[in-house]
Amino acid sequence: MNYVTIINNQSISLNDIPEIQYFEFFELNLGLVQDAVQRHCVNYFGFPFDKRVKLFCCIADDSTHQIYVSSTIVTAQESLLSFSAKNFGFEKFEREIHENYGLKYKDHPWLKPVRYPKNRFDQSKTMANYPFFSIDSEELHEVAVGPIHAGIIEPGHFRFICNGEQILHLEIQLGYQHRGIEQQFLNKQKLLQRATLAESIAGDTVVGHTTAFSHIWESLVDFNLTRDIAYSRTIALELERIAIHTGDLSAVCTDIAYQLGSSVFGRLRTPIVNFMQEWGGNRLSKGLIRPERNQFPFTPELAARLTEILNIYEPDFLEMNEQMFNLPSVLSRFERTGVVSHEDVLSIGTVGMAARMSGLKRDIRQSHPYLLYSEIDHKPIVKNHGDVYSRVQIRKEEVKQSMKYIRTMLNNIPHINENSIDLKTPKPNSFAISLVEGWRGEICHCAITDEKGKLSHYKIKDPSFHNWLALAIAVRNNEISDFPICNKSFNLSYAGHDL
């Protein structure tokens, strides 16, 4: 075997990952995803050592619930065949590897900077001299937006090439939010510091990322997840989904100047985030999830309170949706706006909602279940038009679905195990992977430990890493005035991408 097969949240000895020649590695991983919709690359990254770079590629198989991990060693002197020339789903990963370690590719189609990390290989590349694609023509003009945008939002630069009001091309330059967070995971030695870091990867996906980090850690120290912890995390993940989806529905209404929807969905988010505060003391769930611990146990009193909140929330949420989805002025802005075809999402390798909007069923809750998801028997919501309408519909239906899951779970609150904290150090020379379906989509964290069990590499992948390109494709041939609503309907993370 030239790869090793593991499952979600498993850790293995580094020695168990076969180390093969680059060409074999190339053929193996491309072969695994070739004409196989059920397989895609969840993480592909480099680990520098000893003037060389060890590449790890992790291909997840949704039908067998397995992950295939292989590795190879290369140097910056070689000129490599790029995966991306054969399969576009790898383009971002290879750009990242090139940017971080200077690996050269013979035939990468679009070897552009990703995020200008502090320790990038080529320091002569700077935010100010990003090589934008341009077209020379008297008819066309460019529109540059950002990094600072009009609203209260994170920074990023958008460069449109337009023909009149119509967008021909959009290129998105990111990196403005780079905080060197992966490096910080190695610098900080205390577990609590790392959990705090995980909460800062993307402040709108606190539960998602902190859960992924916790699972990695727990797998490395062989901690057996107790039912009450798994239960709390599952509830928190679904509540985070409800809260953000509701907020997103408000935001799309704002962008089409539909005031009623904007206000109603906006205020409906409040009881959910306020419940997070009643539970753990923070509206965005910071401090709630901690590795090896049930920091804020989910009590029957909280269950009663949550039931009460959902009972009031639900009729108002449904009524507002009913009204919105029957309003011609709303539908005309949603339907056939910002379309990404099934072929395109497949080729880009989008994940989460940005895959499910266009007939690509990717949902870690079903394909690589963790926590209580195998008991829930989750069925992903899939739409087929790939437009704003599909993305908004998914949110509506996922909120309903999450409420159903939560209500079922509330009937069966597990007994709370008394916390016995015996902090162990992670296993030495190990590799661990964790996949979590955050509200945006697939979150993947990978960790490598050294011979003493210290973290020697930490790799984070937010779903936005794949999905930004889908936004750029979505706006082609749309009016530039439709950009805001396209953008909001994806609601991608800058911080999660820039790390």
Add this chain to the structure above:
Amino acid sequence: MFNNLKIIYHQGKQFIPDVTTAQVPGIFRGRPIISTEKVDENELKDICPMDAISINPIRLDMGRCTFCGECARQFPRKIRFTKEYKISSNERERLVVQEGEDKPIEMNTQSRRKEIRSLFSQSLKLRQVSAGGDNSCEWELSASNNVQFDLSRFGIEFVASPRHSDGILVTGPINENMAKPLRIAYDAIPEPKLFILCGVDAISGGIFANSEVLERSVLNDIKIDLYIPGNPSHPLTIINGLVDFTRKK
């Protein structure tokens, strides 16, 4: 039309009538109180992931604290978090709470620039800049203006351009890649202008403090007018901070 009215009716009354006295539900970690009880000081200091606790005497710096509550959890008789959300101040030192003290966090109107109250107490337009922020403070800033918290009732609004604004409100630890755009935005604002740091990341760098990826030298020659703690800052902390700062006599 009828449906719309029905929906509006079903919302009931949502806005919080008095955001200066409203109670927050459930657990809230606001202004801490540190008792004089004897504890192993080094152990307490060591717990904090943010280096927010210093010893001799024991102090807790809300400008560094992420309000995770770990210190209070392990030393419940030493540290207690109250539900007081009015924790902003125009002086950095006022964010530091010392053992044995129990007094509200307040603005120092003496050290506030004279023109601030006369110019900005009835109308304040701010430009928000996220400089490496994780989108949590950004979220709560947006929430401050939803129908419940309704910040704009005070004439305070976030505007699209620095040229239309009276000042900048920064979220995030101010990283290298955003340092320059932040400076450009600040320079584009007409005088007199405000500079506000919102959230633990902005105030001290937060969990990223001392990281080489930060570029906080842009703060060297800017007068910081207001510090709004929290991670993220609660809407009530944000609103009361801005209102007290501009209106307090």
